[in-house]
Amino acid sequence: MKPLSPERYIEGVRHGNRRILGKAITLLESRAERDRALARQVLKGLTPHAGNALRVAVSGPPGAGKSTFVEAFGLHAIGQGSRVGVLAIDPSSRLTGGSILGDKLRMPELSLHPDAYIRPSPAGEDLGGVARRTREAILVLEAAGFDLILVETVGVGQSETVAAGMTDLFMLLALPNAGDEIQGIKRGMMEFVHLLVVNKADGAMQEAAEQAAHTLRQALHLMHPPDPEWTAQVITASARTGLGLEAVWQSLQAFRSTMLESGRLHLRRREQSLAWMWELVREGLEQHFRTDPTVAREQGTLERAVTLDRMAPGEAADQLLAHYFRDDAF
Amino acid sequence: MKPLSPERYIEGVRHGNRRILGKAITLLESRAERDRALARQVLKGLTPHAGNALRVAVSGPPGAGKSTFVEAFGLHAIGQGSRVGVLAIDPSSRLTGGSILGDKLRMPELSLHPDAYIRPSPAGEDLGGVARRTREAILVLEAAGFDLILVETVGVGQSETVAAGMTDLFMLLALPNAGDEIQGIKRGMMEFVHLLVVNKADGAMQEAAEQAAHTLRQALHLMHPPDPEWTAQVITASARTGLGLEAVWQSLQAFRSTMLESGRLHLRRREQSLAWMWELVREGLEQHFRTDPTVAREQGTLERAVTLDRMAPGEAADQLLAHYFRDDAF
Numbered sequence: 327m328k329p330l331s332p333e334r335y336i337e338g339v340r341h342g343n344r345r346i347l348g349k350a351i352t353l354l355e356s357r358a359e360r361d362r363a364l365a366r367q368v369l370k371g372l373t374p375h376a377g378n379a380l381r382v383a384v385s386g387p388p389g390a391g392k393s394t395f396v397e398a399f400g401l402h403a404i405g406q407g408s409r410v411g412v413l414a415i416d417p418s419s420r421l422t423g424g425s426i427l428g429d430k431l432r433m434p435e436l437s438l439h440p441d442a443y444i445r446p447s448p449a450g451e452d453l454g455g456v457a458r459r460t461r462e463a464i465l466v467l468e469a470a471g472f473d474l475i476l477v478e479t480v481g482v483g484q485s486e487t488v489a490a491g492m493t494d495l496f497m498l499l500a501l502p503n504a505g506d507e508i509q510g511i512k513r514g515m516m517e518f519v520h521l522l523v524v525n526k527a528d529g530a531m532q533e534a535a536e537q538a539a540h541t542l543r544q545a546l547h548l549m550h551p552p553d554p555e556w557t558a559q560v561i562t563a564s565a566r567t568g569l570g571l572e573a574v575w576q577s578l579q580a581f582r583s584t585m586l587e588s589g590r591l592h593l594r595r596r597e598q599s600l601a602w603m604w605e606l607v608r609e610g611l612e613q614h615f616r617t618d619p620t621v622a623r624e625q626g627t628l629e630r631a632v633t634l635d636r637m638a639p640g641e642a643a644d645q646l647l648a649h650y651f652r653d654d655a656f
Numbered sequence: 657m658k659p660l661s662p663e664r665y666i667e668g669v670r671h672g673n674r675r676i677l678g679k680a681i682t683l684l685e686s687r688a689e690r691d692r693a694l695a696r697q698v699l700k701g702l703t704p705h706a707g708n709a710l711r712v713a714v715s716g717p718p719g720a721g722k723s724t725f726v727e728a729f730g731l732h733a734i735g736q737g738s739r740v741g742v743l744a745i746d747p748s749s750r751l752t753g754g755s756i757l758g759d760k761l762r763m764p765e766l767s768l769h770p771d772a773y774i775r776p777s778p779a780g781e782d783l784g785g786v787a788r789r790t791r792e793a794i795l796v797l798e799a800a801g802f803d804l805i806l807v808e809t810v811g812v813g814q815s816e817t818v819a820a821g822m823t824d825l826f827m828l829l830a831l832p833n834a835g836d837e838i839q840g841i842k843r844g845m846m847e848f849v850h851l852l853v854v855n856k857a858d859g860a861m862q863e864a865a866e867q868a869a870h871t872l873r874q875a876l877h878l879m880h881p882p883d884p885e886w887t888a889q890v891i892t893a894s895a896r897t898g899l900g901l902e903a904v905w906q907s908l909q910a911f912r913s914t915m916l917e918s919g920r921l922h923l924r925r926r927e928q929s930l931a932w933m934w935e936l937v938r939e940g941l942e943q944h945f946r947t948d949p950t951v952a953r954e955q956g957t958l959e960r961a962v963t964l965d966r967m968a969p970g971e972a973a974d975q976l977l978a979h980y981f982r983d984d985a986f
Binding site: 545611 | 699792933981
């Protein structure tokens with residue numbers, strides 16, 4: 327890739343040049359040392375122009391219909407005058423080198439729309455890496471004028487926690503089961519939820535969906551909301567019939583004004599940024615620690631002693647830390 | 657305190673000598689450098705004799721009646737032939753130097769019973785310190801032959817997460833409200849729960865408690881259990897009338913056999929020990945990092961830049977790490 331100047335990147339992104347937008351995200355995703363200085367300059371130039379979108383996590387178990395929902399809801403939002411950026415957090419793409427289905431297949435109409443920009447999950451990264459690249463891609467899309475960012479997760483591992491840490495609103499898709507049961511809501515998810523969408527509420531499933539929505543409203547009622555100003559909402563929807571899409575859109579608008587007026591939106595983002603900075607610091611420290619030769623040599627023995635109840639975990643931790651800091655002449 | 661030999665400590669604890677038991681826990685709580693080597697030897701000698709109790713976290717919002725429940729349930733368990741150790745995780749005792757109410761007031765009968773041992777939260781520590789001392793106190797009580805350890809939390813901050821990380825079973829006390837509402841279940845708690853006790857189910861509140869139990873059963877049904885072999889149970893109880901105490905006791909026995917038979921109890925404890933070792937390592941690394949003079953000097957400026965959206969969190973983290981590792985000639 328022929329390198330552009332930082333100014334060309336910044337100008338191009340701000341003018342919504344799609345080719346440069348793509349190149350800018352690719353640059354930020356690059357881990358090559360030679361790209362880092364340039365990437366830093368581009369990010370620095372774009373950051374002051376970012377922050378104006380509503381950032382929405384779209385989560386849910388496999389089979390909840392996330393792709394078709396994002397396609398339908400994205401087009402609905404564009405119809406309301408929005409410009410929609412779609413990102414994904416998928417650490418499994420590390421193994422497969424990308425989603426099995428391309429975005430043009432998953433979201434045929436949205437992926438071609440001039441007011442949408444879809445970017446798959448960065449490949450070849452662990453979750454920490456995916457999280458960092460996705461955060462930075464949000465800033466790029468915002469600087470390019472996208473005002474609704476949907477961050478899709480695949481529903482495995484910690485990807486939802488990571489998505490919740492970089493978005494304003496957490497939307498969870500659930501599926502009605504036969505009867506009043508709900509399938510596949512992951513442990514810990516309910517605590518993040520601002521908006522719960524019971525999807526595929528059409529045809530024979532519509533009644534089951536209404537039932538499920540009722541039960542979920544009761545369950546959410548028992549939990550403290552992630553943001554005290556906002557009571558979690560439950561909406562039944564169908565990407566196929568369009569049911570509920572306008573209600574979801576209205577809910578997003580209401581959330582945005584409530585959170586802006588109370589100052590909570592900015593507070594949440596500040597907290598997220600600082601938490602994220604410290605999370606990266608901790609990762610960097612742990613990585614350095616784990617690659618220390620003495621630590622690497624002693625670790626197995628100590629872990630075994632702890633596992634076999636021959637040594638208290640506190641004692642093993644002290645010994646590992648002593649090895650590490652002694653070696654490095656702290 | 658006149659120091660004993662490590663052998664005297666180990667022997668004394670194993671023979672259930674209460675005075676030496678108390679001295680041993682005090683020794684392990686000490687942060688004085690001169691006590692550390694001895695403490696390590698004592699812990700090392702006791703660890704192989706520990707592990708035979710069922711470890712139970714007893715949590716719930718302030719006002720849920722934790723103390724009176726622990727008093728009543730502890731006596732019930734003793735009546736069933738159990739020996740009961742009670743510990744507490746209360747990082748607020750750092751400020752007050754101990755609970756406002758002493759244990760003899762909070763648990764008048766249990767605190768005097770020869771088959772019970774009650775130890776307040778270590779004072780003068782942050783949560784990490786409290787967690788470490790409490791974990792070690794569990795080992796001491798187990799080595800002394802206590803077979804039911806209740807770890808009480810105060811319901812503030814992260815103390816429940818810490819308690820869940822050192823126990824086999826997480827018991828949450830909740831209160832019936834007027835109507836079918838439940839008050840004060842903290843965010844994230846429901847995900848830990850193995851056993852939910854709707855307390856104070858007596859007199860005028862009994863019907864409300866049954867209602868609440870019904871709603872809670874439905875809500876728990878929607879969540880994935882912390883251990884797949886065990887379905888969370890909901891029991892109504894009253895420390896005053898004794899209602900439900902035997903049901904709670906039975907539930908604990910059933911949990912123990914299920915988890916022992918499946919091998920999950922040992923698996924969970926191994927995972928907890930390793931996770932705890934690494935948690936202490938991370939704390940040690942972060943503490944060293946935060947007290948580094950260059951980091952301390954640069955931190956404020958970088959945090960401000962991140963907060964004001966002038967710098968991406970990733971960039972700020974990189975800069976802090978570069979300062980740290982450069983200084984220390986890594």
